Amino acid sequence: MAEAVITMDGWCTLHDTRTFDWSSWKMTSEQERSEAIAEFEQLMTKWEQTEEEKKGSQSIYKVVGNKADLLFIFLRPSMDxxxxxxxxxxxxxxxDYLIPGYSYVSIVEMTMHNPMDEGKDRVLDPRVEARLKPILPRWEHACFYPMARRRNEEANWFEIDKAERTRLLYDHGMTGRKYAGKVKEIITGSIGLDEWEWGVTLFAHDPLQFKKIVYEMRFDEVTTKYAEFGDFIIGNYLAKEAVATYFAL
Amino acid sequence: MAEAVITMDGWCTLHDTRTFDWSSWKMTSEQERSEAIAEFEQLMTKWEQTEEEKKGSQSIYKVVGNKADLLFIFLRPSMDxxxxxxxxxxxxxxxDYLIPGYSYVSIVEMTMHNPMDEGKDRVLDPRVEARLKPILPRWEHACFYPMARRRNEEANWFEIDKAERTRLLYDHGMTGRKYAGKVKEIITGSIGLDEWEWGVTLFAHDPLQFKKIVYEMRFDEVTTKYAEFGDFIIGNYLAKEAVATYFAL
Amino acid sequence: MAEAVITMDGWCTLHDTRTFDWSSWKMTSEQERSEAIAEFEQLMTKWEQTEEEKKGSQSIYKVVGNKADLLFIFLRPSMDxxxxxxxxxxxxxxxDYLIPGYSYVSIVEMTMHNPMDEGKDRVLDPRVEARLKPILPRWEHACFYPMARRRNEEANWFEIDKAERTRLLYDHGMTGRKYAGKVKEIITGSIGLDEWEWGVTLFAHDPLQFKKIVYEMRFDEVTTKYAEFGDFIIGNYLAKEAVATYFAL
Amino acid sequence: MAEAVITMDGWCTLHDTRTFDWSSWKMTSEQERSEAIAEFEQLMTKWEQTEEEKKGSQSIYKVVGNKADLLFIFLRPSMDxxxxxxxxxxxxxxxDYLIPGYSYVSIVEMTMHNPMDEGKDRVLDPRVEARLKPILPRWEHACFYPMARRRNEEANWFEIDKAERTRLLYDHGMTGRKYAGKVKEIITGSIGLDEWEWGVTLFAHDPLQFKKIVYEMRFDEVTTKYAEFGDFIIGNYLAKEAVATYFAL
Amino acid sequence: MAEAVITMDGWCTLHDTRTFDWSSWKMTSEQERSEAIAEFEQLMTKWEQTEEEKKGSQSIYKVVGNKADLLFIFLRPSMDxxxxxxxxxxxxxxxDYLIPGYSYVSIVEMTMHNPMDEGKDRVLDPRVEARLKPILPRWEHACFYPMARRRNEEANWFEIDKAERTRLLYDHGMTGRKYAGKVKEIITGSIGLDEWEWGVTLFAHDPLQFKKIVYEMRFDEVTTKYAEFGDFIIGNYLAKEAVATYFAL
Structure with a gap:
């Protein structure tokens, strides 16, 4: 039996997609629409205050394609x-117009796989705190996808040695480092919380970088042999200042 | 042919998820909403009386994410x-506002896999009675997921020796014991009743423990080689006193 | 190439699930509801007459869980x-309130796998006639599930010898006999008619017996190696006398 | 690399299933219903004229079970x-009442696998023309299912020799010939046009023959090892004369 | 670990399918319908201007079958x-009548697999620019399907040598060249952006050519061993001049 991994866990996370019901929205009076937008902007302001107090973070993205219209990402200390x-x-x-779609519940996760981290007291490291309770970057584009590790006869991630898992993930991390400054990443774990095992949320200034990093990583041994992927969703950042324009008819 | 397992079976169980139709609810008059809430609280009171008479148990959870809004768990002596x-x-x-979603029908189940239980007359044991007809703990969080055992050429749970199955489940139970006081578990069987083969319902004060226990157990040999999982759903306990607030606009 | 099985075939069968639209039903006047129930009871009476004339059989079940509200089972001489x-x-x-859900189209089927049946002229046997054109038992509970046999490299039901298939099914039948008096079974074939290959409809006084028989059979070699199962649905018998109560608000 | 098959291709084909919205239909006035039926009968008359001019063919079937209510099959020279x-x-x-459901787009296809056909100039053969541009038989029942050939390591249809493919399909054809006069078959290809690779449309006077032929063929080596099947749908022929009765309330 | 492929990437691409809500459209006044069509034609005119300025391209197709009614393909420099x-x-x-359906987000992609391209400075080649920022051909028919490469034990595209991948794709390209003048192809990559890994968009004067090319390519080693396909959708070109007729009642 392989040694179980030890994780450090941070904020609870909700990825929440919504389809906007434009037909009903158009049948609503201009006054009601204005009130709805104003109320929504107040909600966003409240969320921003939470972020300023370091009690959470969030972002909204305009989704490309028909899977959804908006993707909300919320991080908070509790599931409540x-x-x-x-x-x-x-x-x-x-x-009333934000029809719920696919969602994903997880918790920000760091694992001890990096051999350079062995023996360090990471709990006291402020960089660890920053990664476990991350403030989402306001980069122009986000990408989300869930994934799992295979448990097949010929490739069973949960059966191989911890040292081998560490080596594979280290190589994988090296690919990631090539994209420093181009792609930021938050890993959340959903084992026991949702489908799949991990959620990957990427941020970039140029969405082509999502394609480049995921494509290059597909050749990493840990991906080639052990990874299964769910669906990918990408979106463009929606700032509070742009909300009224987004919903304007 | 492997020897079939002998089970002890308790209360019939229904996991019933509902999405709340907030749009229609908002279009309902305040008086109708009050009446609907009052009627629902009376239903809950009736259910509580059943529990006090030891003729069943139930709990309601506020679901995190868009899979559902509420998860009801009911245990009763009969399917009727x-x-x-x-x-x-x-x-x-x-x-009218509780749109039915995913549900799961099963029966509380105990198996004889623990070698220390061999030969004992468990029927007369009051602890067995308490486990087969369990009163749901009012802990703050619940997690539900269905699972099955593999029947592949290379890993066929139903073909291996009973002694080997017992050993694998015993090791698995040892992992579970580490979480005593942190996680409570009810196993229900759904073979012949619903998709998958077993349902696992976990309770915790801290939902991070759902992630920790399921993650650690994923390294157990019985999971690594033989387990298939359905979708996971988690929720926060909804007390009767909080129902009016939950539905308040 | 393995020798194809020879079947005897009986009545055409429709398993038809419906979800009841309670919200719309409540918006209907009491008089309209009464008329709808009376008309439905007349339909049931007509169906009963067909059964009395030995020209078919049927039953209605109240489904447990949210997969459906009612399960109709109809047997008739023709697909028309x-x-x-x-x-x-x-x-x-x-x-208008019975929203169609999952259905299953098949034909009652008997195979010649029992070695004790070889050489007998079964067509003239009145017990065969009774099994091919069965009157559904009015037992309190029913269970339905579809299944198929594997066609994998390592386990291909349609490639193994007829004698081996007969042996495996004979052992399987021995498990079934233990449940005589507790569980009744009707096998229908859907190859060429619907998804999966066979439908299994079980009847019991105690629904726990569905779990026990399907669980024990899962250890039979024919199941362990060759069976794939669809979804299971269970229901409680709805007598004509109870119809008005079922729909009463 | 195996030699690619050469096909002869005929009319474009659309299998189009529809669910009838009986609830809305009942809310429509009798006059509107009469007009709708009359207009639909005129459409059918126009289609029949196309068939009489040998510029296409079509049939409508009343579907058994809840997958759909009607199955339209249209053959025409062009996708337009x-x-x-x-x-x-x-x-x-x-x-307005014919809610679109599952559909299947394909082209009538004949392959050169029959060794007796090698070297013949089939283009000039009037029987070939009749098979590529078939007039649908007005037999009482139809069955449709899509299928594909496996591309697994152990069984890869597209890797085996053309001679071996020809032998396997010849044996398969021999099984089919036993059903001459009982079952008619039209094969359409959907590679590049729709899911799966081929569509099989069967016609019979007795729907039991659908079960018998598909069941027997399941033991053919080409099926046992190489076939994957989609869902099966069966229906009863709806003549124009019966349309008004079909829709009558 | 196999060497990762280097891609050249062009315009962002959206395949967007819509089902037209004919029932609601019929309930709309003739004036509103005229205005809606006129506004839509103005949108098309604006898109055409973008194309004339070489800042994008697009086409609309009338989909055959019930998967959708219209398929829009848009190419633009940015995801925004x-x-x-x-x-x-x-x-x-x-x-309001164009109900969103399946969509696909990707980026036009060229890979360096052709051995004849090695060492060339392709960035400066105007033919490369034309392929990365393609103006969609106004051919009568289009076909779209997504695909992926296998990552199995016995066939793992991302593990084999780059030279072997190049050879396999070169052979594949040779099959494609037989269809020069009959079929045009645009390859877009969706790794990190959407389900599957690549989208293939084909154009033809005769839709039979879609079937012929995809069928013949199915025998190519790269397909036989390594390809997985999603669903196929085909449509007929809708010119702006034909829009009013398309929507006319």
Whole structure:
């Protein structure tokens, strides 16, 4: 039996996609639409205050293609807050037009696979704190996808030695480092919480970099042999200042 | 042919998820909403009386993410009662807004795999009675997922010796014991009743423990080689006292 | 090439699940509801007459869980009658509230696998007639699931010898006999008619017996190596006398 | 690399399933219903004229079970006509009640696998013309299913020799010949056009023959080792004379 | 570890399918319909201007079968423009009837697998520019399908040598060349952007050529061993001049 990995865990995370019901929105009066947008901007302001107080973070993305229209990403210290935020959106005026779609529940995760980290007291390291409770970068584009590790006869991630797992992930990390400054990444774990095992959230100024990094990593041994991927979704950052324009008819 | 397992079976169980139709709820008058909530609280009171009489148990959870809004768990002596409860919810006023989603039908199950239990007369053991007809703990969080055992050429759970199955499950149980006081578990069997073969319902004060226990168990040989998992759903406990607030606009 | 099996075939069978639209039903006037129920009871009476004339059989079950609310099982000499019955339900008043769900089209089937049956003239045997044109037992619970046999490199049901298939099914039948008096079974074949290859419909006084028999059979070699299962659905018998109560608000 | 097969290709084919919206239909006035039926009968008359001019063929089937209510099969020389027919149905009055379901786009196909056909000039053969541009038989029942050939390590249809493919298909054809007079078959190819690789449309006077032929063929080596099947749908022929009765309330 | 491929990347691409809501369209007044069509034609005119300025390209296709009614293909320099176009359609009058369906997000891609291209400075080659920023041909028919390369134990595309990958793709290209003048092809990559790994968009005067080329290529070693395919969708070109007729009742 392989030695189980030890993780450090941070904020609870909700990826929440919504399709906007434009037909119903158009049948709503201009006054009601204005009120709905204003109320939504107030919600965003409240969320920003939470972020300023270092009690969470969030971003909204305009999704490309028909999988959804908006992707919300929320990080909070507790699952209670994530459920309350969902409910607050649904109870709000604009919530009537934000039809819930695919969502993903997970917790920010760091593993001890990097051999250079062995023996260090990471809990006290401020960089660790920053990674476990990350403030989402306001980069122009985001990409989300869930993944899992294979448990097949010929390739069973959970059966191989911890040292081998560390080596494979180290090589994988080396590929990632080539994209420093171009791609930021947050890993969240969903084992016991949602489908798949991990969620990968990427940020970039140029969405071509999502294609380049994921493509190059597909040749990494850890991916080639052990990775299974769910669906990918990409979106463009929606700033609070652009919300009124987004919903304007 | 491997020797079939002998099970002890308890209460029939229904996991019933619902999405709340907030848009229609908002279009309902305040008086109708109050009546609907009051009627629902009376239903809950009736269910609580059943529990006090040791004729069943139940809990409601606020689901995180968009898979559902509420997860009901009902345990009753008969399948008839489970169908009647579903119908009673659907006929109630608030039932119009509780759109049925994924559900899971099973029966509380104990197996004889623990070698220390061999030869004991478990039927008369009050602890066995308590496990077969369990009162759900009012812990803050619940997690549900269905699972099955593989029947592949290279890993066929139903072909291996009973002694080997017992050993694998014993090791698995040892991992579980590390979480005593942190995670409670109810196993229900759904072979012949629903998709998958078993349902696992976990309870915790801290939802991070769901991730930790399922993650660590993924390295157990019985999981690594033989387990297939369905989707995971987690929720936060909804007390009767909090129902009015939950539905308040 | 393995010798193809020879089947005896009986009545055409339709398993038809429906979700009841309680929200719309509540918006219907009491008089319209009464008329709809009365018309539905007349339909049931007509179906019962068909059964008395030995020209078919049927039963209705209240489904546990959210997969459906009602499961209709119809057996008739022809596929034309099965389509007409579906249409008659849809055209009826209550049909507006019976939203069609999963269905399964098959034909009652007996195979010649039992070695004790070789050489007998089964066509003239009245017990064969009774099994090919069965009157459904009015037992309290029913269970339905579809299944198929594997066609893999390592386990290909359609490639192994007829004698081996007979042996495997004979052992399987021995497990079934232990449940005589507790579980009744009807096998229908759907090759060329619907997804999967066979449908299994079980009847029991105690639904725990569904779990026990399917669980024990999972250790039979024919299941362990060759069986694939679809979804399971269980329900509680709905007598005509209970119909008005079922739909009462 | 195995030698690619050479096909002869005929009419473009659309299998188009529809669910009838009986609830909305009942809310329509009798006059509107009469007009909708009359307009639909005129459409059918126009289609029949196309068939009389040998410029296409079509049939409508009443589907058994809840997968659909009606199955339309259209054959035409061009994909343009198939799209226009779909649009014409959708624009018609009755189109408002014919909710589109599963469809399948393909082209009638003959392959050169029969060794007796080698070297013949089949293009000039009138029987070939009749098979590539077939007039659908007005037999009482139809069955449709899509299929594909496996491309696995252990069984890869597209890697084996053309001679071996020819032998396997010849044996398969021999099974089919046993059903001459009982079952008619049209093979259409959908590689590059739709999911799966081929569509099989069967016609019979007795739907039991669908079960018998597909069951027996499942023991053919080409099926046992190389075939994957999609879903099966069966229906009963709907003549123009029976249309008014079909839709009558 | 195999050497990762180097790609050249061009315009961002959106394949966007829509089902037209004919029932609601018929309930709209003739004046509103005229206005909606006129507004849509203006949108098309704006898109055409973008194409004339070499800042993008697009085409609309009438889909055969029920998967969708219309397929839009948009190519633009940025993902921002693709999201804005989707939103512009949804905000337009006719957008109320264009129900979003399956979509696919990707980027035009060229790989360096052709051995004859090694060492050339392709960036300066105007033919490369034309392929990375392609103006869609106005051929009568289009076909779209997504695909991926296998990562199995016995066939793992991302593990084999770059030279072997080049050889396999070269042979594949040779099959494609036989269809010069009959089929045009645009390859887009979706790794990191959407499900599957590549999208293939074909254009032809005769849709039979879609079947012929994909069928013949299925025998290519690279397909036989390494390819997995998603669903195929085909459509007939819709010129701006034909839009009014398309929507006319």
């Amino acid at each position: 807050e994530l459920e309350e935020i969902k409910r607050e959106i649904n109870k709000s005026k604009i919530g | 009662e489970l169908e009647e409860i579903k119908r009673e919810i659907n006929k109630s006023k608030i039932g | 009658e099965l389509e007409e019955i579906k249409r008659e339900i849809n055209k009826s008043k209550i049909g | 006509e198939l799209e226009e027919i779909k649009r014409e149905i959708n624009k018609s009055k009755i189109g | 423009e693709l999201e804005e176009i989707k939103r512009e359609i949804n905000k337009s009058k006719i957008g």
